[in-house]
Amino acid sequence: ETLSVVGSWSGLPLHKEYEAPFWSETLPAASGGKIEVELTTHNQMNLGLGDIYPLLGQGVYDVAMTVGDYAVSDAPELEGLDVPMIATDAATARKAVEAARPMVDEIFAERFNSKVLAIAPYPPQVVFCNAEIASLDDLAGKKVRASGRMTAKFLEALGAEGVNVSFSEVPGALQKGVVDCAVTGAGSGYSAGWWEVSTHLLPIPLGGWDPVVTAMNMDKWNGLDADTQALIQSELATKFEAPAWDTAQGALANDIGCLTGQGDCTSGDKRSMTLVEASDADIAKATEILTSEVLPDWAERAGGDWKDRWNASVGAAVGVTIE
Amino acid sequence: MADQFIDRLRTLNRYVAYAVGVLLLACAAFVLADIVLRQLGSSFGGTDEISGYVMAIATSWGMAYALLELGHVRIDLIRSKVAAKGRAMFDLLSMTVMSATIVLIAVKCWPVVARSIKNSSTANTPLETPLVWVQAPWFAGWVWFALMSCLLTLAALVLVVQGKLAESERRIGAFGEQDLL
Amino acid sequence: MIAYIAAGLLGLLALSIPVGIVLFLLGFGVDQFFSSFPLIRGLGNMVWSSSNSSTLIAIPFFVLLGEILVRSGVAARTYAALDKWVSWMPGGLVHANVATATMFSATSGSSVATAATVATVAMPQAEKLGYDPKLFSGAIAAGGTLGIMIPPSINLIVYGFLTQSSIPQLFLAGLIPGLGLAFAFLVVTAAICVVRPELGGERRVFPLSEMMGALAHLIPIILLFTVIIGSIYKGWATPTEAASVGVAGALVIAAVFGGVSVAMMGEAILGTVKVTCMIMLIVIGASFLNFTLASAGLGRELEAFLGGLGLTPLSTILVIVLMYIVLGFFIETLSLMVVTIPIVVPLVVELGYDPIWFGILMIVLIEMALITPPVGLNLYVVQGARKSGHLNEVMVGAIPYVLVMLAMAIALIAFPSIALFLPEALS
Numbered sequence A: 001e002t003l004s005v006v007g008s009w010s011g012l013p014l015h016k017e018y019e020a021p022f023w024s025e026t027l028p029a030a031s032g033g034k035i036e037v038e039l040t041t042h043n044q045m046n047l048g049l050g051d052i053y054p055l056l057g058q059g060v061y062d063v064a065m066t067v068g069d070y071a072v073s074d075a076p077e078l079e080g081l082d083v084p085m086i087a088t089d090a091a092t093a094r095k096a097v098e099a100a101r102p103m104v105d106e107i108f109a110e111r112f113n114s115k116v117l118a119i120a121p122y123p124p125q126v127v128f129c130n131a132e133i134a135s136l137d138d139l140a141g142k143k144v145r146a147s148g149r150m151t152a153k154f155l156e157a158l159g160a161e162g163v164n165v166s167f168s169e170v171p172g173a174l175q176k177g178v179v180d181c182a183v184t185g186a187g188s189g190y191s192a193g194w195w196e197v198s199t200h201l202l203p204i205p206l207g208g209w210d211p212v213v214t215a216m217n218m219d220k221w222n223g224l225d226a227d228t229q230a231l232i233q234s235e236l237a238t239k240f241e242a243p244a245w246d247t248a249q250g251a252l253a254n255d256i257g258c259l260t261g262q263g264d265c266t267s268g269d270k271r272s273m274t275l276v277e278a279s280d281a282d283i284a285k286a287t288e289i290l291t292s293e294v295l296p297d298w299a300e301r302a303g304g305d306w307k308d309r310w311n312a313s314v315g316a317a318v319g320v321t322i323e
Numbered sequence B: 001m002a003d004q005f006i007d008r009l010r011t012l013n014r015y016v017a018y019a020v021g022v023l024l025l026a027c028a029a030f031v032l033a034d035i036v037l038r039q040l041g042s043s044f045g046g047t048d049e050i051s052g053y054v055m056a057i058a059t060s061w062g063m064a065y066a067l068l069e070l071g072h073v074r075i076d077l078i079r080s081k082v083a084a085k086g087r088a089m090f091d092l093l094s095m096t097v098m099s100a101t102i103v104l105i106a107v108k109c110w111p112v113v114a115r116s117i118k119n120s121s122t123a124n125t126p127l128e129t130p131l132v133w134v135q136a137p138w139f140a141g142w143v144w145f146a147l148m149s150c151l152l153t154l155a156a157l158v159l160v161v162q163g164k165l166a167e168s169e170r171r172i173g174a175f176g177e178q179d180l181l
Numbered sequence C: 001m002i003a004y005i006a007a008g009l010l011g012l013l014a015l016s017i018p019v020g021i022v023l024f025l026l027g028f029g030v031d032q033f034f035s036s037f038p039l040i041r042g043l044g045n046m047v048w049s050s051s052n053s054s055t056l057i058a059i060p061f062f063v064l065l066g067e068i069l070v071r072s073g074v075a076a077r078t079y080a081a082l083d084k085w086v087s088w089m090p091g092g093l094v095h096a097n098v099a100t101a102t103m104f105s106a107t108s109g110s111s112v113a114t115a116a117t118v119a120t121v122a123m124p125q126a127e128k129l130g131y132d133p134k135l136f137s138g139a140i141a142a143g144g145t146l147g148i149m150i151p152p153s154i155n156l157i158v159y160g161f162l163t164q165s166s167i168p169q170l171f172l173a174g175l176i177p178g179l180g181l182a183f184a185f186l187v188v189t190a191a192i193c194v195v196r197p198e199l200g201g202e203r204r205v206f207p208l209s210e211m212m213g214a215l216a217h218l219i220p221i222i223l224l225f226t227v228i229i230g231s232i233y234k235g236w237a238t239p240t241e242a243a244s245v246g247v248a249g250a251l252v253i254a255a256v257f258g259g260v261s262v263a264m265m266g267e268a269i270l271g272t273v274k275v276t277c278m279i280m281l282i283v284i285g286a287s288f289l290n291f292t293l294a295s296a297g298l299g300r301e302l303e304a305f306l307g308g309l310g311l312t313p314l315s316t317i318l319v320i321v322l323m324y325i326v327l328g329f330f331i332e333t334l335s336l337m338v339v340t341i342p343i344v345v346p347l348v349v350e351l352g353y354d355p356i357w358f359g360i361l362m363i364v365l366i367e368m369a370l371i372t373p374p375v376g377l378n379l380y381v382v383q384g385a386r387k388s389g390h391l392n393e394v395m396v397g398a399i400p401y402v403l404v405m406l407a408m409a410i411a412l413i414a415f416p417s418i419a420l421f422l423p424e425a426l427s
C-alpha cells in the first residue's frame, strides 16, 4: 500500500521534527513494510491554502495535514476549533481540541469527504510589539499584523487595527512603525529575528494555537482493512499526536526564555525582550470580548446548531459560554 | 467571410481588453488611495485581497485578446523554415491543441465555482467576500477564452481550406501584424 | 521523469505550440504517466490560486508603467539624453541601449517590460544610423534583463514570497550586482567594438553644453525611481504596492513632461493586457506543471540525485548553477523559478548558504535564461520590435552578454559580499 502524503509547512518544526520522521520512517517500519509513503508538503506543491482539504476530498492525494483554519472558507463552523485566547497553556488547548474532535470529524466527513486521523498543535500565536504595552487593553489603537478571520475580528473588537503584512516583511514593518505589533509563533519570531525590532512580548495566544489537522481521503480510508486502519490510528496517536502535544508547553517556555532571557533557552542566544505577563484582568477582558462579540458573530456565520454544540463541548472544556 | 469573422472577433476582444485595462487602472487607483489613507491613519483594509481577485479576473478575460493579437509566445525555429502550406499546418495544429487545452481548463474551472456555491464559501479574511462573486466572473473569462479559441480555429480552418494561406498566417501565425511588416 | 519533461518540452515547442499550453500538456502527461492519482482534478484550483495573486498584479502595473513612458515620449527623450553621454565610447549608440535599459530597470520590475520599452525607442535609431543589427539588438535584450536585478523586481518579489525572505533586503542585495552587470556590459561592448569597429556605429562626441542640457531629460526617470523605491523604504508601500505607485508616478510624469491623452492611454492599456496575459498563461501553466511534478515526486527525485552525488556544498552549488543554465535554455523564467525554488532553496539553506545571496545568484541565472535560445522571452520581445531581419541575429548578438552574466555568477559564488554587502551594511 503506497500512501501519497501532503505535509504542512516544510520549514516549521512540526513538519521537520514530527511529520516527516513519522510518515517516512515510523509508520512504514511499524507496518512491517506493508505501507509505503510518498511525502511532500503543500508549500512544495504550491497549493492554495484553501485548496488543501478540498483536493484531499477529491482524491488528489491520500493524506493531508495543515492548519484547520485554512479551510474555514468552505466550512465556517470549523473556526470554532481555534478560538483566540481561550487556552493559555498547552494542556487546556489540548482539552479544547479533544472536546472539539467529534465536531471536527463530522465537518471533515461532510465538507471534505475525509477522515480525521490526528490533530496536533503549532506553537501558540503570540504578540510581539515594538511599543510599550502592559496589558491586552494597550493593543487598542495599535496597528497589529495578524492572520485569520477570527483573530482579525477579535482585534477589531479590541479596538486595534488589523494590517496585512507578509511574514517576511514583518521585521521591516515593525522597525518603521508600519505595524506596532505582530502575531506569530514564539519560535518562528525568535528564529526570524523579530526580537531585533520589537521590545515587548505578550506570550498569550492571540492567534490561537493553529491546530494542524491530519486527515485521509474517506474512500481511501474505507478501502483499508480494519487492521491497517487500527495500526495507522494507534501509531499516529502515540507516536505523532502525543509527543507533539507533550513538547508543546516546554517548547513555548523555552522560546519565551530565549526571547526574554527569563528562563532556559536551548535554541540559541538569550535575548532581552520585556516579558508582559498576562493578568487575570486580561483574560477576563478577552473572555468578555469573545462571548459578547466575536463568538456570537461566529455562531451566526456557522449557523445551524453549532453554537449549542460548541458550548456543550469546547465551551464546557474551557469554561466559556456563547450567549 | 471567415477573415471578416475573425476581424469581428478582434474588434470585440479589443473592447474586452479596454474593459480589462480600466479594471486594472481602477485597482491601481484603489491601492494608491489606500496607501495615502494609511499615511492619514486610516485604511480601507483588504486591498491585497481585492487586487488578487482583480488579477484573476483580468487575466482570464484578457487571454482571448492576447490570442487574437498573436500575443501568446510560440517558438518558430522549425516552423519558419518550411513553406507557406507547412506553416499553415503548424498553425492549425497549434490552434487545435490550444483550443482543446483551453476548453479542458474551462471545464475544470467549474468545480471550483461549484464548490463555492455548494459551501457558500467566503474568504478567510475580515471582508468575508463570498467567493462565488469573484469566481463566477473569473470562470466566465475562461469560458470566453475557450469559445474565442474554438471559433478562431474553425475560421482559420476555413481560410486554409479555401487556400487563403496568407490570410490565415496573418490571423493565427507566430507573430503579430506589426511584427511582420 | 526529468528526461520525459525535457524531451516532451523540446518536441512540443518544436511543433510551435504556444509555450504556456506546452506546460499544461506536460502537466497532463505527468498526471497520466507518472502519478496514480487524478491530479487533473486540481487543475481548476491551480488556475484560480495562481492567478488570484496580489503579488502578480505587479506585472500588469510595471508593463503599463513602461507603456506610458514610451507612448508619452518620455522614454525616447531619456534615450536621446543618454545617447549624448555615452556615445563617445567605441560602439556609440549601443552603449545608449545598455544605459537606457539600466535606467528603466530602476523603475520597472520586469525584464520583458524593460526590453520592450528600450527596443521600441532604440530600434528606429539603429536602422537610421546603420548599426550592426546583431550587437545592437543583443545589447537591448541583455540590458533589458537588468529589469529584474536592479530594484524593483517582480522576480525578487516572487522569490521573497516563496522563500519567506525579506523583499527589501533582496532589493538592496540586487543593486550592486545589477549596476556591476550594467558596467560590465558597457566594457564588453566597448572591447568588442575596439576589436571589430564595424560592429559599432559612429562614435559621436557632443559638446559639454549639450550634455549638460540633456541631463534635464533624465529627471523624470530619476524622479520615478525615487518615488517607487522611496515608498518602499519609507514603509509607505509594500514592494508590490510600489508598482501602483509607479503607475501613478508615470502618469504624472507623462502629463508634465510629455502628454497624456485618451488615445495614448488606450494604446497603453491594450499593450499591457496583451503582454500580461502572454506572461500569465505561462505562469499558470507552470504552476499546474509544478503541482503535478511535486505530486509525482520530482522533489524526491532531485534530492536523491543531488544527495547521491555526495558532493561538497560548493560543488552542489555548482551543479545547481549548471542545472539552471541548462533548464534556462528551455523553460520560461518565472516558471523556472516557481518550479524550482521550493525544491532547491531549502537544500541550499541547509548547506549553510544565505537565502538572500542565493536569490541574487538565481536572478543572474534567470537573466541568462531570458536571452538564451530557444526559449528566451527577451529575444522575442526585441525581435518583435524590429522591422526586418531574423531572430538568429538577436541570439548571436546576445552571446557576449551571456558570457558576462556567467562571469557575474562565478564572481557571486567566489565573493558573496557583492550581493550581501549592502543589506548587511544598511540593517
Ligand code: NA
Pocket: C104, C105, C106, C107, C108, C109, C110, C146, C147, C148, C149, C150, C151, C152, C153
Ligand atoms: Na527593476
Ligand code: NA
Pocket: C328, C329, C330, C331, C368, C369, C370, C371, C372, C373, C374, C375, C376, C377
Ligand atoms: Na532561455
